[in-house]
Amino acid sequence: MVVETATQTVKAGLAQMLKGGVIMDVVTPEHARIAAEAGACSVMALERVPSDIRSSGGVARMSDPSLIRGIIDAVSIPVMAKVRIGHFVEASILEALGVDYIDESEVLTPADESFHINKHQFAVPFVCGCRDLGEALRRIAEGAAMIRTKGEAGTGNIVEAVRHMRAVQGAISRLQSMGDEELVSYSRDIGAPVELVRQTREMGRLPVVNFAAGGVATPADAALMMRLGADGVFVGSGIFKSEEPARMANAIVRAVTHYEDDDILADVSTDLPSAMPGLEIDKIPESEILAKRGW
């Protein structure tokens, strides 16, 4: 019997198991337990949630391994952690820690302005952010086994997440009506490998699981992203920056499962504790827009 590990199938397969679920940012083992109890399908272990990274400034790096180990020990659901764009040594460290998924994330300060990590070289799978179809397919070409639309992390404002999801889904639907002769020049225009563009056209969706991220603050936000075609939702600051994290976590999990059921959505949105205070995107200085990191 031949046993193969770290194949693209098992890497992308774990993301398929996360579908229909909520992945929550947590900064302590206690947060991780609250998230798991509320029904999170995975947690993202980090030192500061994006809204705190945004307000405190400075260089944001991979979290301390002791924090990540503490969270791995606290819960039995899969644990993800973030590395800086292009920082393949941080990625090796996370792989050695036994993290289940690595997020090569624009939320941290990029380490390389030209290249993302060659993710094929790792046994652990990677998730990467995108703003449009070309960016998603470039990341998949580098070995990403899961994609998330970037949104604008730490703002509690869903507008960028919607923009990015609509960009991806709109491009895929335009692709459906393209003939073979158009594919090569279209691939050149969006800067993506033609084989992946062809595969996307044939599947009618991204070749890997695609979650929404960056700005989800309420159950309605989460359900909106699901209706726009997300396979699941990342919630960063939205849970532990709300007034009652456990209730908000429960409500968002329920909204993602029942995203098409208006009665349940009305129910889970009723008398919720205050969501995190939001930021208007055009009030954020250009240099602090996280989604522009990566290419």
Place this chain on the structure above:
Amino acid sequence: MVNGTRKRLELVTALSTNSMGEAERLGSMVVGVLALQGDFAEHAAAVRRVGANVLEVRTAEQLSRVDGLIIPGGESTTIARLMIAYGLREPIVERARAGLPIWGTCAGAILLAEEIVTLDRPGLRLVPMTVERNAFGRQIDSFEADLSPGVLGGGALHAIFIRAPRIRSVADGVEVLLRLGPEMEHEPVAVQWRSLMATTFHPELTEDTRLHERFIAMCEAYAAEASRSALAAAGGSG
């Protein structure tokens, strides 16, 4: 594919001597896929490939309309929690006890087990076996392997194990359908007990529909039996 189609035709033929209503009911046989979290869409697609009707199940009302239920892969703690929170756990247990075919893959297999090692909330406790969660290790230990097809017949079955559970023991009467190879001590990875089937890997992630065909044949037999008893009950009272 061929086997499944043939079986269905045989059943339909067997019933055509009865009232048309019964055959129609069989034609409207519905396989439910529990759609709380996980890869339910992949299962639904596989069921459609075999040619059966699918219903995504998120409520007790939807559960009452199905002739079989697949509990997909996903995060077992999440699915277990949502089954309780949404009032689905008791109705699933009740229908299983009344003979509804249920098939759990990976997380679903965990939830079917009577004993679960390291799950902090109750599962369905339906199959007399002990299952340990994430027992091969973390994600980097996830693997693919070819299994000898056993009772399924045909060529080797390619199996995908993702943060998979391990079946640590099974009670007498639980049939082992598939096992890993000698390097992994022939440990069981697919079992059946009465109308309940559990696999620790993910047939829904491959093109091979042999296990889906087997399960759909179980659902068809159940639906046919249910409509026969409904007919007998109607005849008895009339």
